[in-house]
Amino acid sequence: MGLAKTEIFTDKQNEIAQYAKVFGHPARVAILQYLYKLNACVCGDLVDEIGLAQPTISQHLKELKNLGLIKGNVEGTSVCYCIDVDNWKKMKNVMSDFLNQDLNQKDCC
Amino acid sequence: MGLAKTEIFTDKQNEIAQYAKVFGHPARVAILQYLYKLNACVCGDLVDEIGLAQPTISQHLKELKNLGLIKGNVEGTSVCYCIDVDNWKKMKNVMSDFLNQDLNQKDCC
């Protein structure tokens, strides 16, 4: 059905999955890495940097924005994007809790 | 097209996206949390624990296994799954590098 049964999972599980999902495409990973590298902001040179069409990049940016991980400031005709530091930290806490649970060194069964 | 243009991204970017993608469904998050909690192994009580049909759980387990994050041991008629500790650590390193890059506190533009 292509549709996840979110209602049977906890809020936390859905939150983790939602964050992970947005990182689940290399274009969005690349966008975030580029925003990292330039520290401050960028605009549509993401289209040049990454080899995808402008509408495609715009769509990926929208998904990142919807989750609050980036924000965009209009600057004349262009839009300047950067990572939303506060929300990034919140995301990092959620994901770290999930990834860093203690594992017993026991082998399987 | 439903198909990511992986060839235009770096191996690392694709690797990050691939790991993230598998965490991008709450059922797989729930499976991993359950395997965490029980430390050692579990079998098809995942079907009872999570409210999805057996073929659906089996499919999610397969995806986790394909990435090497879990392994399964046949035990009679049932199969016992657990987290693959070594591969989990490798994954954690890759994801941590991505999530923990230094952020400048600068506001956008």
Added chain:
DNA sequence: ATTATTAATCGTAATATTGCAATATACAAA
């Protein structure tokens, strides 16, 4: 041998995602 139990696989329906061309919008410059 037959039967039960458990898990994997197959097939399929419903929905989501990815990517882009075409178009719209919004502002700047002339």
Added chain:
DNA sequence: TTTGTATATTGCAATATTACGATTAATAAT
């Protein structure tokens, strides 16, 4: 005001994902 530039939105085609019923495979128990 018209023209150019940058980004967003719309619409659509191709493919992927999710979920499950039906079936198969593999072992256990009788």
